[in-house]
Amino acid sequence: MVAEIPILNQRSDTVTVPSPFSLLKPNRSFAAPREPERKMQYLLRSCAGIPEAEPLTSGPLWQAEFFALSRAEKFQQLDQLAKKKLLHRCGLNLLREAQLIEMAGSVYTAKMVLLAEEQAQRELYSYFAADEARHLRLITDLIGAPDYQFSKNPFFDYLSLLIQEESRLPLVFVIQVLLEGWGIHHYGNLASASTQPRVTDVFRSILHDEGKHHGSGLILFDESALTEEEFVRCGQALKFFVEIIRIGPVSVAQELAKVASPWCLRTLEAHLRQIDFQGKVRSELELIRSLLKRAKAHRLLAQATQENLFLVPNANAGAEKMMAIFGGQG
Numbered sequence: 112m113v114a115e116i117p118i119l120n121q122r123s124d125t126v127t128v129p130s131p132f133s134l135l136k137p138n139r140s141f142a143a144p145r146e147p148e149r150k151m152q153y154l155l156r157s158c159a160g161i162p163e164a165e166p167l168t169s170g171p172l173w174q175a176e177f178f179a180l181s182r183a184e185k186f187q188q189l190d191q192l193a194k195k196k197l198l199h200r201c202g203l204n205l206l207r208e209a210q211l212i213e214m215a216g217s218v219y220t221a222k223m224v225l226l227a228e229e230q231a232q233r234e235l236y237s238y239f240a241a242d243e244a245r246h247l248r249l250i251t252d253l254i255g256a257p258d259y260q261f262s263k264n265p266f267f268d269y270l271s272l273l274i275q276e277e278s279r280l281p282l283v284f285v286i287q288v289l290l291e292g293w294g295i296h297h298y299g300n301l302a303s304a305s306t307q308p309r310v311t312d313v314f315r316s317i318l319h320d321e322g323k324h325h326g327s328g329l330i331l332f333d334e335s336a337l338t339e340e341e342f343v344r345c346g347q348a349l350k351f352f353v354e355i356i357r358i359g360p361v362s363v364a365q366e367l368a369k370v371a372s373p374w375c376l377r378t379l380e381a382h383l384r385q386i387d388f389q390g391k392v393r394s395e396l397e398l399i400r401s402l403l404k405r406a407k408a409h410r411l412l413a414q415a416t417q418e419n420l421f422l423v424p425n426a427n428a429g430a431e432k433m434m435a436i437f438g439g440q441g
Contacts, residue, residue: 125278128222130271131215135259156252159245167253167307171195172202177304178363179386185371185378193370203254204362205301206310207261210250212294213317214257215267216243219274219286226279235327242320249313269351280332281341284408285348287328292402293395295321334408346414349399353420356395358432359388365437374437380430393423 156163175194178201180186186194220240227233251257273285298321302314337345364382368374374382400421403412415421424432 126225131218132262155248159248171198173304182385197370200366201363206254210257211262213247215270246317281345283328283332284345288332288406291321291325329406332406359429380426383426383429388426388429389423396421
């Protein structure tokens with residue numbers, strides 16, 4: 112388990128919506144789409160203003176340096192074909208992750224339309240809902256339909272639970288302050304480092320909207336307006352997402368183990384040192400700290416600091432947590 116998922120009891124101060132991933136199918140077919148589905152795809156592209164484009168090439172979407180693999184001994188021992196395939200899978204995983212986040216954003220904005228306390232808020236989130244639908248279509252046109260199995264992990268389980276059950280102000284904090292604030296940094300890196308101009312264009316287009324969404328979250332979030340119960344739940348959500356950051360690049364390590372020898376604690380610890388695990392984690396934790404400061408979430412920041420959430424684990428601690436995750440998935 113990456114981190115313990117907090118329990119959210121059903122309350123009367125919110126609107127419960129379906130899971131963002133409720134329409135994903137476990138056994139989706141890879142056959143050619145039927146005529147009604149082709150028509151729907153045409154309508155979606157037309158509404159989003161996206162022309163039909165050729166599929167991505169099979170080469171790496173991001174180079175080894177982006178994943179810090181150029182310094183990893185286990186990666187350097189692979190032949191060129193294995194390296195190319197590994198980098199392509201790591202790149203696809205990044206796009207699948209972004210796709211599911213945008214899918215979650217579509218349901219989040221729909222819920223916020225229903226929870227709006229005034230007409231202006233309802234209009235604002237209606238505009239944002241259109242943005243999220245366009246983002247989802249842009250990424251889906253790159254990689255095809257979302258992958259059901261990829262949504263089965265603690266991060267997306269908790270994100271889904273939050274969107275379904277949480278009340279308005281904590282949702283603004285988690286989605287618009289934290290996740291979209293982090294997303295601006297993450298998507299910016301994806302755009303600047305991608306090897307394919309089409310991918311770069313997609314993330315640059317999304318970035319323009321994410322800035323508006325995050326900026327509005329900073330305006331709408333008011334820590335002093337949280338009830339004590341909401342404050343506790345915001346703290347739980349912050350801790351959950353920080354713990355994920357503190358574990359490091361699990362997905363890349365998993366993919367590397369599929370084409371090389373399995374990990375043991377010693378080799379995984381050495382790998383984390385080679386890729387500067389601590390430097391990457393420290394940078395992302397500082398980003399979260401800066402987001403809390405920008406949102407004037409002073410109590411949440413003080414609590415997180417007191418709980419040592421911003422302490423950077425060493426490579427041994429990171430390796431132990433990763434091994435626990437790998438063991439749980441095996």
